Amino acid sequence: MALYAIGDLHLAYQSEVKAPMQRSGRIWQNHEAKLKKYCEAYMKLEDTLVLVGDHSWGKKLAQCEKDLAYIEALPGRKILTRGNHDMFWNAKKTKRLNALYRGRLHFLQNNFYSYHDYALVGTKGVTFEGPFYLNRRGQILGWDEKAEAHAEKLLRRETARLRASFEAARAAGYKKFIVFLHYPPTNILETESAFTRIAEAYNAEQVIYAHCHGEARFNDSLHGEFHGIGYHLVSGDYLKWRPKRIL
Numbered sequence: 001m002a003l004y005a006i007g008d009l010h011l012a013y014q015s016e017v018k019a020p021m022q023r024s025g026r027i028w029q030n031h032e033a034k035l036k037k038y039c040e041a042y043m044k045l046e047d048t049l050v051l052v053g054d055h056s057w058g059k060k061l062a063q064c065e066k067d068l069a070y071i072e073a074l075p076g077r078k079i080l081t082r083g084n085h086d087m088f089w090n091a092k093k094t095k096r097l098n099a100l101y102r103g104r105l106h107f108l109q110n111n112f113y114s115y116h117d118y119a120l121v122g123t124k125g126v127t128f129e130g131p132f133y134l135n136r137r138g139q140i141l142g143w144d145e146k147a148e149a150h151a152e153k154l155l156r157r158e159t160a161r162l163r164a165s166f167e168a169a170r171a172a173g174y175k176k177f178i179v180f181l182h183y184p185p186t187n188i189l190e191t192e193s194a195f196t197r198i199a200e201a202y203n204a205e206q207v208i209y210a211h212c213h214g215e216a217r218f219n220d221s222l223h224g225e226f227h228g229i230g231y232h233l234v235s236g237d238y239l240k241w242r243p244k245r246i247l
């Protein structure tokens with residue numbers, strides 16, 4: 001039995017929308033087939049795969065059904081967290097989504113899933129992404145304060161959701177935790193954040209995140225051990241579509 005993670009599939013079986021990188025980037029050519037091949041090669045039916053957001057370009061559930069069917073057909077138990085592009089998933093209606101896909105897909109929001117004696121907890125997260133204002137040397141001189149104020153509001157909501165996930169697991173008796181976020185836990189200006197502090201407060205062992213695409217973005221946040229917790233980026237293009245073994 002093993003636990004794997006990957007994120008940012010950005011599937012488009014029912015959508016014309018694609019990011020520029022998906023149209024031209026070599027790593028994105030036929031990425032659905034690559035991921036399927038690697039999952040089928042590495043994973044067994046008793047394994048768990050956590051998909052950490054940005055599943056589909058579809059805006060409504062009806063426009064995502066083929067994308068979700070693709071995920072459903074991958075081997076093992078599939079657990080999904082929300083990404084910034086997952087418009088089909090209203091966080092407040094997660095119970096409805098879980099009822100609709102019962103036994104097929106598992107949506108992680110204000111709840112948790114168990115894996116052996118671990119609780120898998122998570123939420124979308126949020127990191128302030130600017131715009132940052134740079135000088136000619138590329139040094140950051142300032143940033144958009146209105147956008148920062150909005151990010152602060154989202155931060156309060158997302159940290160509350162992460163705590164709710166931890167508390168649900170703790171109430172069920174779990175003491176070991178793996179955290180799944182879509183956004184990186186820190187932005188390019190931060191060395192720590194509300195998310196790293198929550199992970200530390202609950203003694204989480206690992207924090208898994210995605211959202212960082214393209215080589216220029218891969219080092220925007222934490223990699224490896226920080227304050228005793230392992231931080232791992234699992235965006236699909238970073239992993240070259242090979243799901244990362246977590247446990």
Ligand SMILES: [Fe+2]
Nearest residue numbers: 054083084211
């Ligand atoms: Fe994203």
